[in-house]
Amino acid sequence: MFDFSIVTTWIDEFLRNYLPEFWVLTIEFVVVGVILLALYCIIALILIYFERKICAAFQCRLGPNRVGPYGSIQSVADMLKMLIKEIIPINHTDKILFYLAPFFVVAASFLTFGAIPFGNGLQAIDFNIGVFYLMAVSSLGVIGILLAGWSSNNKYSMIGAMRSGAQLISYELSAGLALMTIVVLSGNMQLSSIIEGQKDCWYLFQGHIPAIIAFIIYLIAGHAETNRGPFDLPEAESELTAGYHTEYSGLQFGFFYLAEYLNMFIIASIATTVFLGGWMPFHVTGLDGFNQIMDYIPSVIWFFGKAFVLMFLSLWVRWTFPRLRIDQLLNLEWKYLLPINMVNLLVMVILVIYGLHF
Amino acid sequence: MEKIKQLIQAKVPNATMEEKEFLTVTVKPEDLRILAQTLRYDESACFDYLVQLIGVDYGDSLGVVYLLSTSKDLNSCIVIKTTTDRENPMIPTVSDIWGTANLNEREVFGFFGIHFIDHPDMRHLFLTERWKGFPLRKDYDASKAQNPMDLTSYPMPETTTRWVSGEGAIKEEKIQLFKDDDYVLNIGPQHPATHGVLHFRTILEGEIIRKIDVNCGYIHRGIEKLSESLTYPQILHFTDRLDYLSAHINRHALCMCVEKAAEIEVPRRAEYIRTIMDELSRITSHLLSWGCMCMDMGALTAFIYGMRDREKVLDIFEETCGGRLIQNYNVIGGVMADIHPNFVNHVKEFIPYMRKNLKEYHQIYTGNVIARQRMIGVGHLSQETAVSFAVSGPVGRASGFHCDLRKIAPYAAYNDVEFKEIVRTEGDCMARYMNRLDEIEESLHIIEQLIDKIPDGEFCAKTKAIIKLPEGEYFQRIEAARGEFGVYIMSKGEKTPYRLKFRSPSMALVSVMDTICQGAKIADLITIGGSMDYVIPDIDR
Numbered sequence: 054m055f056d057f058s059i060v061t062t063w064i065d066e067f068l069r070n071y072l073p074e075f076w077v078l079t080i081e082f083v084v085v086g087v088i089l090l091a092l093y094c095i096i097a098l099i100l101i102y103f104e105r106k107i108c109a110a111f112q113c114r115l116g117p118n119r120v121g122p123y124g125s126i127q128s129v130a131d132m133l134k135m136l137i138k139e140i141i142p143i144n145h146t147d148k149i150l151f152y153l154a155p156f157f158v159v160a161a162s163f164l165t166f167g168a169i170p171f172g173n174g175l176q177a178i179d180f181n182i183g184v185f186y187l188m189a190v191s192s193l194g195v196i197g198i199l200l201a202g203w204s205s206n207n208k209y210s211m212i213g214a215m216r217s218g219a220q221l222i223s224y225e226l227s228a229g230l231a232l233m234t235i236v237v238l239s240g241n242m243q244l245s246s247i248i249e250g251q252k253d254c255w256y257l258f259q260g261h262i263p264a265i266i267a268f269i270i271y272l273i274a275g276h277a278e279t280n281r282g283p284f285d286l287p288e289a290e291s292e293l294t295a296g297y298h299t300e301y302s303g304l305q306f307g308f309f310y311l312a313e314y315l316n317m318f319i320i321a322s323i324a325t326t327v328f329l330g331g332w333m334p335f336h337v338t339g340l341d342g343f344n345q346i347m348d349y350i351p352s353v354i355w356f357f358g359k360a361f362v363l364m365f366l367s368l369w370v371r372w373t374f375p376r377l378r379i380d381q382l383l384n385l386e387w388k389y390l391l392p393i394n395m396v397n398l399l400v401m402v403i404l405v406i407y408g409l410h411f
Numbered sequence: 412m413e414k415i416k417q418l419i420q421a422k423v424p425n426a427t428m429e430e431k432e433f434l435t436v437t438v439k440p441e442d443l444r445i446l447a448q449t450l451r452y453d454e455s456a457c458f459d460y461l462v463q464l465i466g467v468d469y470g471d472s473l474g475v476v477y478l479l480s481t482s483k484d485l486n487s488c489i490v491i492k493t494t495t496d497r498e499n500p501m502i503p504t505v506s507d508i509w510g511t512a513n514l515n516e517r518e519v520f521g522f523f524g525i526h527f528i529d530h531p532d533m534r535h536l537f538l539t540e541r542w543k544g545f546p547l548r549k550d551y552d553a554s555k556a557q558n559p560m561d562l563t564s565y566p567m568p569e570t571t572t573r574w575v576s577g578e579g580a581i582k583e584e585k586i587q588l589f590k591d592d593d594y595v596l597n598i599g600p601q602h603p604a605t606h607g608v609l610h611f612r613t614i615l616e617g618e619i620i621r622k623i624d625v626n627c628g629y630i631h632r633g634i635e636k637l638s639e640s641l642t643y644p645q646i647l648h649f650t651d652r653l654d655y656l657s658a659h660i661n662r663h664a665l666c667m668c669v670e671k672a673a674e675i676e677v678p679r680r681a682e683y684i685r686t687i688m689d690e691l692s693r694i695t696s697h698l699l700s701w702g703c704m705c706m707d708m709g710a711l712t713a714f715i716y717g718m719r720d721r722e723k724v725l726d727i728f729e730e731t732c733g734g735r736l737i738q739n740y741n742v743i744g745g746v747m748a749d750i751h752p753n754f755v756n757h758v759k760e761f762i763p764y765m766r767k768n769l770k771e772y773h774q775i776y777t778g779n780v781i782a783r784q785r786m787i788g789v790g791h792l793s794q795e796t797a798v799s800f801a802v803s804g805p806v807g808r809a810s811g812f813h814c815d816l817r818k819i820a821p822y823a824a825y826n827d828v829e830f831k832e833i834v835r836t837e838g839d840c841m842a843r844y845m846n847r848l849d850e851i852e853e854s855l856h857i858i859e860q861l862i863d864k865i866p867d868g869e870f871c872a873k874t875k876a877i878i879k880l881p882e883g884e885y886f887q888r889i890e891a892a893r894g895e896f897g898v899y900i901m902s903k904g905e906k907t908p909y910r911l912k913f914r915s916p917s918m919a920l921v922s923v924m925d926t927i928c929q930g931a932k933i934a935d936l937i938t939i940g941g942s943m944d945y946v947i948p949d950i951d952r
Contacts, residue, residue: 112715208596212618212933283709283781286934373775375782376709378934379618 055351057174085177089166093315098128100314103361104368111372135310138303143206146300150204155301155308157197162315164190169322170244172332172353183244184236187323188229191278194312195221198287201309202297213296216379217280217287223386224277224284230394231271234263234401235327238410244326251330253338259410263401268328270394272366275320277382279313282371286379321363325356329363332356414455415489422449432886433478435490440502443493447505450479450489457481458489459798461509462888463897463914466519468548473500473523476899478886482798482812485819488886495525501574501581504530511801514625514922522547522635528581532571537628537951540568546636547910567612567626588624589614598936600629606703606940607947609921618932623925631951638911643669643878644743646911651737653913654949656696657892659688661913662741667822668887668898669743672880678869679824681745686824687758687861688728688740690854694765695724696892697805697847697854704844704941705776708785713776720768727757743878745871758862762855769851777845786840790927790939793838800923804894804916805850806943808834809842816890828860840942847944879906893917893944913952917945 068077102117102125109116117124143151165187170176180186195218202214236242238260239250250256257264277284287296298309325331332352336344377385404410412434419426423442429435438446450458463478474494481487495502504527506512514536516527521535524545535542543558544551573584589595593614600608608629614621634653638646643665650665651658663685670677677685702717725735731751732738740746776782792802794811803814815832817825833849835842880902887898894916901910920943928936 112712113719114715208594212596285709372712374710374779375705375776375785377781378785378932380932381781381784 055173057172059174061174089163089177092171093163093166094132094311096318097311097314098132100318100364101131102128103364104314107365107368108372111369132307135307136304140303140305143300146206147204150200151300152305154197154201154204155305155312157200158194158312159197159308161191161193161197162312162319164193165319165323166315168244169319170248170326170331171356172351175332175353176245179243179245181243183247184232184242184327188225188232191316191319192221192225194316197312198297201301205297205300207300210297210299213287213299217297219379220280220284220287220382221278223383224274224390227270227274227386227390227394228278230391230398231267231274232323232327234267234394234398235260237398237401237405238264240405244331247327248331248333251333253336255328255330255333255335257328260401260404261410263397263404264328266393266397267401268324270390270397271324271328272320272363274386274390275324276367276370277386279316279320279367281313281317281367283374283377284382285371286376286382317364317367318360321360321367322356324363325359329359330355412487415450418449418453418456419446422446431490431884433488433490435492437492437494440493440495443491444503444505444508446491447477447508450491451508457483459509460485461505461511461515461801462488462895463886463899463912464512464515464519465899465910465912466523466525466547467901467910468523469494470549472496473525473548475502475519475525476884477505478897478899482814485814485816490884490886500525501528502526503528503576506530509801510796510799510926511919511922514918521545524548526574528574528576531573532586533573534568534571535628537631539565541565546633593621596933600626606945609945609947609950611924611936613933613936615933618934620928620931620933620936623928623936625921625924627921627947627950629951630948632948634952635911635913638908640907642906643880643908646908647742648739650913651739652948653915653952654891654893654896654917654946655736656699656946657692657896658736659685659692659738659740660889660891661896662738663689663823664887664889664891664896664898666741666743667889668885668900669878669880671887672883672885672900672902673743673874673878675744675872675874677745677872679866680868681870681872682823683861683865684746684750684870685741686828687858687865688732688738688746689823690858691724691727691758692738693892694851694854695721697851698724700847700892700941700944701772701844704938704944705782707937707941708782710776710779710782713772716768716772716775720765723761723764727754727761730754730757742871744874745869747871749870750865755862755865758858762859765851765855769848772848777848783841785934785938786844786942789840789935790931790942791838792923792927794836796923796926797838800926801919802894802923803919804890804892805833805846806843806920807894808832809846810838811836814895816888816895820888822889824861825857827864828857830857840938843942843944877906879904880908888914891916893946893949894919915949915952917947917949920945921950 065081068080106116117127120127120130167177168180168183168186198217199214202210235256238256239247241247257268276282280287298306301309332355334347334350334355336347416428419436423438423446425439425442426446427437436446450456458479458481460480460482461477462480465476467474467476472494474492477491479489479491493502502525504512504516506516516530517534517536519525520527520533521538522545527533569588570585571588573586575582575584596613596615598611598613600610610626610629612624612626634649638649647662647665650661653661698717698721702714705713728738729735731754732740792810797807797810797812807814811834813832813834818832830853833846833853835846880900882902882904885900889896896916897914899912900908903909928939931939
């Protein structure tokens with residue numbers, strides 16, 4: 054597999070030859086930051102386009118097909134529209150918190166971008182507590198949502214924010230425990246070693262039963278974390294007219310919108326990294342010829358392909374099911390997912406101790 | 412009826428009785444409550460279903476007309492009338508006997524100025540408190556100077572009045588609607604889930620609803636007042652715009668009323684066509700209701716599927732009538748034009764297509780565990796409450812109330828078809844939801860039986876150019892998609908009606924929202940509202 058760290062080390066050495074340490078680091082930080090920002094926006098645009106097309110397919114209609122070939126420039130047009138829309142200043146809101154809220158949400162999802170391995174050698178930061186860092190940082194989004202609901206001075210937003218806060222805090226538990234199950238299997242929190250450990254076989258198959266259960270629970274909990282699909286009560290359009298982001302307009306609403314799509318991508322990519330082998334190709338132990346062919350496909354394509362399949366599942370669920378009521382939602386988490394999760398963790402620990410995994 | 416007459420003579424000796432279309436009993440306001448309680452609670456009478464409550468301005472006095480029926484046999488009806496003077500009009504309330512009288516008496520108060528003694532909440536229903544004059548009185552000053560268009564924004568009223576009787580005199584009391592620390596959420600008038608412009612002021616405790624105050628009138632167009640200056644063929648166009656989803660059925664009701672009064676015989680071909688169009692309207696209305704209910708609960712795909720199938724019927728309508736939502740097809744004496752040559756074929760293609768898709772609806776939504784959890788056990792409406800609040804249609808039938816007028820009092824071509832009346836007893840949202848889907852199936856069955864047997868002949872009877880109804884009062888009841896739609900015409904022999912009233916099925920549905928939403932959550936309010944399926948222009952007229 055082509056290892057991108059060759060390229061990055063080459064650039065690093067090239068810069069070090071000519072510039073002092075401080076400037077090398079600064080330039081590298083700025084370049085990585087710009088690339089991640091660009092990636093952030095471009096992935097969001099592509100995702101929005103795919104959601105609209107896939108949603109249209111489920112609903113027996115066509116989706117965008119006028120702006121550009123097959124409607125591909127529709128997202129760009131929408132982004133331009135969002136940028137030039139007026140940001141309506143609202144009376145009697147808590148101005149500082151009101152303007153701060155979208156940044157929290159975007160910052161939380163952006164921070165996780167730094168730790169996700171997009172391909173072989175394409176990882177901005179490789180912490181030794183990678184999984185833990187991802188969990189911690191994606192929880193920052195709750196603050197943004199609560200601030201948005203509170204500072205809007207609007208009863209609907211308040212109700213939406215309260216519901217969302219309760220929902221997010223509950224489902225983080227399940228998501229975290231599901232990831233812990235895999236940490237037990239791999240013995241390591243560092244994302245690159247988790248991926249290395251899946252060289253011969255993905256953890257989903259290595260850990261068989263508990264890994265599959267953990268996968269399903271993670272997908273459900275992750276879905277709930279993004280406020281999408283059957284769990285979108287906080288922003289239920291038909292009930293609360295957009296819930297916690299009712300009062301936002303223009304670019305501020307754009308931030309919430311962006312963060313929602315990227316959260317979906319992040320959940321999918323964390324699930325890919327931890328359960329489906331990240332950028333590792335699909336190897337079957339013993340079939341060397343097959344493995345060689347799989348190696349020809351670049352790692353970036355593997356990663357995005359797997360993430361895309363999981364996002365398709367997410368969209369499928371979102372466009373089919375009605376939404377759960379808040380008490381049913383919390384019921385699902387505390388009475389069903391959490392106990393199953395804890396038992397599952399125990400089963401995985403037993404599996405690892407007795408070496409019953411593949 | 413003889414027993415009822417004797418009962419009334421015994422309890423209220425001063426009552427005068429006449430035999431018109433129904434037995435009509437006229438009493439003084441003092442005896443109204445005794446008569447009402449006798450008719451409601453006595454075992455031999457048991458008139459527990461108040462169909463229409465109509466305010467009339469007789470010129471020298473103001474009065475109220477009550478059309479009562481019994482839930483055991485919707486065919487037997489009785490009419491009560493009472494009059495009061497113009498200077499200080501006071502009539503005792505019957506809102507504790509029949510729950511539906513609550514909103515109806517508020518409407519009469521707003522339009523005529525009749526105070527109802529002991530009514531718990533005597534506010535105007537459609538107009539604001541600042542409105543000068545009483546619109547439906549004959550001496551109403553309709554000039555713009557009297558009621559100018561006011562663009563100032565006034566706060567919503569927080570108090571209501573009650574005229575309380577006691578110790579002989581009648582006192583006016585002011586009651587607070589909301590306490591100081593009530594958390595009031597405004598749902599509507601601009602809200603995606605209220606299916607129109609309806610305003611609920613909801614008192615919440617966290618997520619639980621304590622009380623709902625309904626505020627209608629945002630789309631009040633004064634149809635009843637306008638009708639008093641228009642001829643009958645002109646009034647037909649208003650009926651389409653009441654409950655626009657069963658536009659055809661409403662127009663059918665007014666046509667039937669006028670034809671009955673003027674003794675015009677409608678040709679059999681026209682009756683068959685009217686019935687088939689009625690059932691197609693019912694299908695479109697239920698499809699839209701299903702789609703919107705699912706959309707309110709979050710399944711947007713279901714809405715698109717419902718609309719897709721509805722388009723097929725709308726194409727059939729457009730071919731024959733020219734209109735999709737407002738068909739503009741019934742006229743007095745028959746239908747406006749003959750059916751399009753392709754009509755029969757298109758309908759015959761549609762029926763198996765719809766049957767297949769109904770199965771798809773059940774697959775995608777009815778069996779879904781999330782949907783079932785949202786709907787089963789939510790918003791229970793008991794049979795007594797349904798009858799008391801005059802809730803009919805699929806909602807009433809979901810609570811065990813046998814109120815399908817097509818079966819009980821058949822009209823048009825319903826005599827010639829076999830179909831089931833869909834009645835369930837659970838009374839929750841799931842029952843209402845299933846009722847509608849099953850009614851689509853029954854409508855398909857009815858159309859199937861009629862479509863090949865449309866008799867040849869005229870499609871419209873010849874009527875005079877100017878239709879004048881003989882003097883008298885005429886009632887008409889019909890089964891619209893939402894419940895029982897009614898027409899009351901009081902004519903003085905002119906070409907315009909003296910008083911025309913439309914009985915709105917959706918008003919009954921909205922009036923019962925407060926009762927069944929007590930203790931439910933906000934999400935349930937949306938589900939219940941979707942399952943009730945009220946159309947606001949029908950309430951506001």
